[in-house]
Amino acid sequence: xxxxxPDTLRGLNLISMMAYHAMWxxxxxxxxxxxxxxxxxxxxxxxxxxQTFIVLSGFSWNLGKHHVKRGLTVFLAGALVTFVTLMFMPxxxxxxxxxxxxxxxxxxxxxxxxxxxxxxxxxASAVLLxxxxxxxxxxxxxxxxxxxxxxxxxxxxxxxxxxxxxDYFPLIPWIFLYMTGYxxxxxxxxxxxxxxxxxxxxxxxxxxxxxxLIIYLxxxxxxxxxxxxxxxxxx
Numbered sequence: 001x002x003x004x005x006p007d008t009l010r011g012l013n014l015i016s017m018m019a020y021h022a023m024w025x026x027x028x029x030x031x032x033x034x035x036x037x038x039x040x041x042x043x044x045x046x047x048x049x050x051q052t053f054i055v056l057s058g059f060s061w062n063l064g065k066h067h068v069k070r071g072l073t074v075f076l077a078g079a080l081v082t083f084v085t086l087m088f089m090p091x092x093x094x095x096x097x098x099x100x101x102x103x104x105x106x107x108x109x110x111x112x113x114x115x116x117x118x119x120x121x122x123x124a125s126a127v128l129l130x131x132x133x134x135x136x137x138x139x140x141x142x143x144x145x146x147x148x149x150x151x152x153x154x155x156x157x158x159x160x161x162x163x164x165x166x167d168y169f170p171l172i173p174w175i176f177l178y179m180t181g182y183x184x185x186x187x188x189x190x191x192x193x194x195x196x197x198x199x200x201x202x203x204x205x206x207x208x209x210x211x212x213l214i215i216y217l218x219x220x221x222x223x224x225x226x227x228x229x230x231x232x233x234x235x
Contacts, residue, residue: 003063003197004206010056011202011209017049018219025220025227028092050098054174057102058109058181067110075103077213085166096155097167099216104171105178112179122187129183136176143170 023042026032036042064070078099085094119125139157148158157172200206208215 003060003194004200005197006056006060007206007209008201009052009209010212011205011207013049013052013056014208014212014215015205016045017053017216018223020045020049021220022223022227025224029224030227030231050169051177053098054102054105054177055181055184057105058178058183059185061106061109061113061178061182062185067106071103071106071110073103074099074106074213077217078103081217092166093164094167095151095163095165096170097165098169099213100155101169101171101174105175108171108175109178109182113182116182116186125183125186129180129187132176132179132183136173136180139173139176142172 020042023034023037027034027037061067078097078101081094081097081099085092116125116128119128143157143159146158148154148156148160148163150160151163154160154163155170157170159168159170
């Protein structure tokens with residue numbers, strides 16, 4: 001059963017992300033001075049977007065069937081983003097970005113799911129949900145205090161001195177937030193709420209939410225191209 005309401009939320013969140021990235025282009029590529037975007041409001045906006053995506057992905061993992069294929073596809077899409085940014089935007093490379101993390105998390109959950117399915121009822125899942133959230137919060141900035149020694153440690157969450165990525169989502173702490181979404185599904189009485197979540201709310205947003213990967217890959221070049229045309233015509 002396809003759950004339309006999570007797709008709707010994912011689509012709405014993707015639109016918010018595209019607006020956020022359009023603002024990023026305006027500020028950092030076209031030189032507009034937007035102080036609130038560089039400050040706490042912009043940071044909160046960015047965190048709402050990425051954390052919503054990660055929790056939804058963890059939640060929806062339970063609904064998928066082709067985890068290896070999907071995980072590898074998303075991981076390779078992340079590798080493509082890394083390659084393109086290193087080639088054409090070396091001043092703002094994306095290394096271990098959100099897609100690399102998402103693909104990794106999808107694959108990591110395959111063996112963990114076999115273990116978690118042996119848990120006795122929702123109570124154990126509820127405990128692990130709380131534990132996952134605590135681990136996410138407690139390790140949120142661990143990479144700022146513990147340095148790594150190479151790209152593998154940076155992938156895990158411990159960047160080495162001089163490492164820089166314009167979009168950095170290492171396994172720690174984000175895997176714990178992903179698992180929070182995973183356990184949320186297992187805690188909720190899904191047999192009762194699935195029919196409610198399946199009801200269509202906004203078909204256009206559902207469509208966007210079902211095609212997030214391809215839209216994610218295309219949106220930034222399209223936004224940059226449109227803004228370039230606007231600024232050139234204005235000049």
